[in-house]
Amino acid sequence: MTGRGLIQSVIESAGPVALIGGGEVPGAVAERVLAMAGPVVGADGGGEWLLRRGRMPDAVIGDMDSLAPRWARRMPPERLHRIAEQESTDFEKCLTRIDAPLVLGVGFLGARADHMLAAFSVLARFPDRPCLLAGAEDVVFHAPPRLQLTLGRGDRFSLYPMRRVSGRSTGLEWPIDGLAFAPDARIGTSNRVSGPVDLHFDGPGMLVILPAAALADAAAALLGSAAKWPALAE
Incomplete structure (x- = not known):
């Protein structure tokens, strides 16, 4: 079970x-993600992308x-799981039915701003489900309670709040200590x-946005993070 209501897990994985x-x-990004993962899931039409490339989801x-x-x-x-309700996106349908220490998503960032914003909303509503979304230019994920990363000096490091949140930092040119972030107030991009x-x-509530080259480092940091957020109250 997924731990949220009566939603049944479809995929369970230790990796x-x-x-x-x-x-x-x-x-190229998808191939990197596939090489880093075990099981692979298609979100609706994403299944076709996999089948066209000879990969059975x-x-x-x-x-x-x-x-x-x-x-x-x-x-x-038995590998097709149709969820007929229209109250959630295909991304949410998938994320809430995958029981794994990390989900690596491709095909959720890009040209459609509405789809991308919907995906960010799902990341914010399910902080207990570590998920990294990878695109051609960026990787985006919900920050765990503590995030430790070693990146190149001068690398872009953006923070975007999805609700009111604050924190503290070392290793950023402009520290965040004492700042109150909110989507309609202070943000932390660039x-x-x-x-x-x-x-x-x-x-x-805080999303982290990094250059695409940080994919492997960000995934390792999320897998290595000892503290996890609990599920938000319904």
């Missing part, structure tokens, strides 16, 4: 799970309005790395 979405999927989850029948027929029926990064947050 990272790759999740391919139906949006823009940069091939361990599961395809969604409302199935984007996976063409001719591709669906190529999969064992900061820069000045040394080993160590961030602490007083609550959930």
Whole structure:
């Protein structure tokens, strides 16, 4: 079980799970993610991307309005999980049904701003489910209570709050200590790395946006983070 209501897990894994979405999927980034993960899940139309490249998904989850029948027929029926309700996005349907220490998502960032904002909203509402979204230019994830990273000096390091949150930092050119962040007030984009990064947050709600080259380092940091956020109250 997923721990939220009566939603049943579809995929359970002791290691990272790759999740391919139906949006823009940069091939080189997707191949890196697939190499870092064990099981692979298609979010609705993301299943077609995998099948076209000869990769059989361990599961395809969604409302199935984007996976063409001719591709669906190529999969064992037990790997297709149609969730008919329209109250959640395909990304949310997948994230809440994957039980893993980290989900690595591709196909959720890119040209469609509305889809990207919807994905950010899901990250903020499920801080207990570590998930990193990777695109051609950026990686985005919800910050754990403590985040430690070693990146290149001068690397871009952006923070974007999805609710009111504060914290403290070392290793950033402009420290965040004593600052109150909120989406309609102070944000923390376009900061820069000045040394080993160590961030602490007083609550959930902060998204971290890094250059795409930080994919492996960010994934390792999330997997190595000892403290996790609990599920938010319904």
